[in-house]
Amino acid sequence: MAVSLTVEFSGGLEALFNNSRSINLSLASRDGSDSPTIADLVVRLCEKVMTSKRRELFVIDGYHVRPGILVLINDADWELEGEEEYVIQQGDQILFASTLHGG
Amino acid sequence: MPRPADSTQPQAASILPPRSVPLSTTTCELCHIRKPFLRRPKTGQKICQPCFFHVFEREIHNTITSKNLFYRGERVAIGASGGKDSTVLAHVLKVLNERYDYGVEFVLLSIDEGIRGYRDDSLETVKRNKDQYVMPLEIVSYKELYDDWSMDDIVAQIGNRNNCTYCGVFRRQALDRGAKKLGIKHVVTGHNADDMAETVLMNLLRGDTARLDRCTEIVTQSADSPVKRSKPLKFTYEKEIVLYAHYKKLDYFSTECIYSPEAFRGTARTLIKNLETVRPSAIVDIIRSGETFALERKKSGTALKLGSCERCGYISSNRICKACVLLEGLNAGRAAVQVNGVGYEPDEGAALSKRLEHLSF
Numbered sequence: 001m002a003v004s005l006t007v008e009f010s011g012g013l014e015a016l017f018n019n020s021r022s023i024n025l026s027l028a029s030r031d032g033s034d035s036p037t038i039a040d041l042v043v044r045l046c047e048k049v050m051t052s053k054r055r056e057l058f059v060i061d062g063y064h065v066r067p068g069i070l071v072l073i074n075d076a077d078w079e080l081e082g083e084e085e086y087v088i089q090q091g092d093q094i095l096f097a098s099t100l101h102g103g
Numbered sequence: 104m105p106r107p108a109d110s111t112q113p114q115a116a117s118i119l120p121p122r123s124v125p126l127s128t129t130t131c132e133l134c135h136i137r138k139p140f141l142r143r144p145k146t147g148q149k150i151c152q153p154c155f156f157h158v159f160e161r162e163i164h165n166t167i168t169s170k171n172l173f174y175r176g177e178r179v180a181i182g183a184s185g186g187k188d189s190t191v192l193a194h195v196l197k198v199l200n201e202r203y204d205y206g207v208e209f210v211l212l213s214i215d216e217g218i219r220g221y222r223d224d225s226l227e228t229v230k231r232n233k234d235q236y237v238m239p240l241e242i243v244s245y246k247e248l249y250d251d252w253s254m255d256d257i258v259a260q261i262g263n264r265n266n267c268t269y270c271g272v273f274r275r276q277a278l279d280r281g282a283k284k285l286g287i288k289h290v291v292t293g294h295n296a297d298d299m300a301e302t303v304l305m306n307l308l309r310g311d312t313a314r315l316d317r318c319t320e321i322v323t324q325s326a327d328s329p330v331k332r333s334k335p336l337k338f339t340y341e342k343e344i345v346l347y348a349h350y351k352k353l354d355y356f357s358t359e360c361i362y363s364p365e366a367f368r369g370t371a372r373t374l375i376k377n378l379e380t381v382r383p384s385a386i387v388d389i390i391r392s393g394e395t396f397a398l399e400r401k402k403s404g405t406a407l408k409l410g411s412c413e414r415c416g417y418i419s420s421n422r423i424c425k426a427c428v429l430l431e432g433l434n435a436g437r438a439a440v441q442v443n444g445v446g447y448e449p450d451e452g453a454a455l456s457k458r459l460e461h462l463s464f
Contacts, residue, residue, distance in 0.1 A: 011187075011345065011357045068376035070345055077141035077346070080149055098357070099187075099297075099345045100372065 002028040003036060003090045007045070011098035013069070016052040023049065027088065038071065039063065039084040041094065058096075070097045133158070140350075144340045144383035152350055159347055163335055164199050170321050172291075172333050175206035180241075180282050180290045183211040183232065185225030188293030190232060190355040191344050192336055196291070197236050210285055211236075214277045215244035216270060217253020221361050228356040235354065243281040245273055249430055258362055260436050266362050269433075272425045275328070276417060282330045294334040297341040297375055300386045303393035304371045312398045319393040329418055340386060342379075 008022045017023070027044060029036040042063050046055055060066050064084070071078035072095040073086060088094070131139045137151035143158075150158070166172070173179060181196065183189045193211065200207050213229045216222050226242065233240040246253045258266050282290050299319055306315045317323070322333040336344065348355055378385040411417060412424035419425075 010349075012359060015358070066376075067380040068341075068372075070342060072349070075140060075350070076138075079142045080139055095349075097345055097349065099341045100376070 002026045003088055003092070005041075005088055005090075005092045005094060007041070007049075008093065008095040009097075010095065011069075012100070013058065013096050013098045016050055016054065016058055017045070018051040025049075035087045037084060037088065038073075038078065038086045038094070041088060042084070065096070068098065068100045070099060071095070072097065141346055144342050144379060145387060147383065155343075155346070155350070159339070159343055160195055160198060160202075163195055163339060164203060166321070166338060167199065167205075167335055168203075170333075172322065172335060173205050173207045173289075176208075177206075177289060178208045178210065178285070178287050180210045180212035180278075180285060180287045181238070182278055182290050182292040183213050183229050183240075184293075185213070185228035185232070185356040186293070187344055187348050187353075187355045187357060188295055188298075188336060188341075190228070190293075190353050191348050192291065192293040193232060193236050193238065194351065194353055195347075196335070197238070209236075209238050210287065211238050211240040212278065212281045212285070212287075212290065213240065213242045214274055214281065215242050215246075216274065217245050217255050218361060219255055221358060222254075224358070225356040228354060231354055241281055241285055243277050243284065245277065248277055248280060249273060249426065250434060252430070252433055254362070257433060260433065263362055269429055272429055276424070276426045279328050279330045280417075288329070289331045289333065291333050291335055293336055295336045295339050295341050295344055296386050296390060297372075297379075299334075299337055299393070300375050300389040301368065301371045303389050304375065305368060306393075308367075308371070315393060316395075316397045319390055338387065338390070 004024065004026045006022060006024055009017050009020065014021055025041075025044070027036045027041060029040045030043065042059060042065060046059060046063060050058065056066075058066060058069070065071060071083070073081045074093050075095075078086060129138070131137045131151035131154050132148045133150050133154040137153065139149035140152050141155060142149050143155075181189065181193050183193060193209070196207075196209055199205065200209065211229060211233055213226060215226060229240060229242075232238075244253070254266065254270055257269050261269070278290055282288065302318045303315065306312075306318055319337075321335075321337050322331060324331045347353075375386065375389075382388075409418065409420055410422075412419040412427055413422055414427040415424060417424050417426070423431075
């Protein structure tokens, strides 16, 4: 069983994902269990969704979200939700927003 | 198990409180009613959206009043790029001006550097902001100010290496000239806490001790500019600016300039963001350090003599202002292309940089 979710990009990250602001995904965890985490999502985004070769603008040290990119889970700061270990629920809306661009 | 007083080994498991004590609160730490939505980087507090809006706006108001940034009846231009910082700045200033009755008249002032695919799009955002915030908008372009040179033309001629130098010098003067055109003596910009920390770090790494304490000043009035600059978002974290813009659904534009950004600034920026992850207060701490570092000044022999540029009449401590020095090089290059049909000498860029270094900034 996989969960479906919406992933949104803003703050310039759209450029790494074929200029899409929002995509719908169906996601299972890497170990086949029913509870994919944000960490699973990030791997999937890097391996299957990203259209740019500049992966380092999104992740560092493997698959860790780069500092300066905000992650909001249903509009809540991921720091309140366990960050990469958060278990994604059916229908979740997850936003990756870069703060790295000029203003 | 009691922890031995002299232990130097971390014993995480044994020093944690018993499990019956909740490790985190489930309600906002300010109102104790609603669900928290974010953790404030500055304080670590977990707070809800309404409380966030309140403290975010209140802190900027406190900065404005404690530093006496504005006076009643003042006309102030907001340097507006259409990006997140200046959009949040314009929005918050409008809210605060009404809520606390500052009696200030705000105008949006935008610079059109002439960068297709970047500035033309962000200017569309500013034009919408003009209606959203009901503020007049003035746009001044490099092309009209600088002998018909847009940044696109400049990069086509000098290449992609020194272009930030040109853009920086030109923008500074363009903001002043725009303000002058509007009869305004005060420009506010959207520089945030992360930008300030980044600049402190860059000055430190460059050994630029003269600018180290100056760069954190909230109001700058430099000798070679007739216009006062101030930074009401000086203590506002970039993370909170982005969250505020997101939660308030503000209309802003986010794309990086298409020309290569300064590599050094980018490195400093990455370092700041990495530090923030480990220690969120690092950003305000660096600003505090910058503010407190006041190095003894060498006694300068001659006081800076102010005059005006022989070419354009702009206020300058040199015979010819920085912008005109750059323009001279550009125009010489353009003439060479026209006369000989040959390209611009690459060495000329380096020579110009050298010449600029000798001018006082």
